[in-house]
Amino acid sequence: MELSRDEEEALAGKLGKALASAYKILVAIGESTGAKKLIPIKWAHLSGVNYNTIGDPGMDFLDKFSRTTKVVVKSTLNPMGYDRNKPEDIPSSFQEKQGSIIESYERMGVTPSFTCTPYEIFDIPDKGTAISFA
Incomplete structure (x- = not known):
């Protein structure tokens, strides 16, 4: 799944644990449904x-x-x-x-x-x- 630089940083936890958790959920849903990007x-x-x-x-x-x-x-x-x-x-x-x-x-x-x-x-x-x- 294609992520922007900001989304990658959020997923990596660079913008906080809570946002990283949210992005992990969003990316998992996106990947399971074949989404190309958020x-x-x-x-x-x-x-x-x-x-x-x-x-x-x-x-x-x-x-x-x-x-x-x-x-x-x-x-x-x-x-x-x-x-x-x-x-x-x-x-x-x-x-x-x-x-x-x-x-x-x-x-x-x-x-x-x-x-x-x-x-x-x-x-x-x-x-x-x-x-x-x-």
């Missing part, structure tokens, strides 16, 4: 928000990652594990763990949109704009 995006919509899905390992990964990392493009989130407006029947331990995940994303500058359809909430990008939605 393209710049203007908006990322992220999954991996629900504690039921990522558990303690995902929560711990995000906590560590978020201490040194900020998003560089507009980024929004998929739904989380419960409705924040109706927490009455949700165990407090689950709410705390879900809250930790949300705090990690917010530390990175991700907008807590909690929707599968962010294009119905936010302005749709111009035609031809590259985006990456989970």
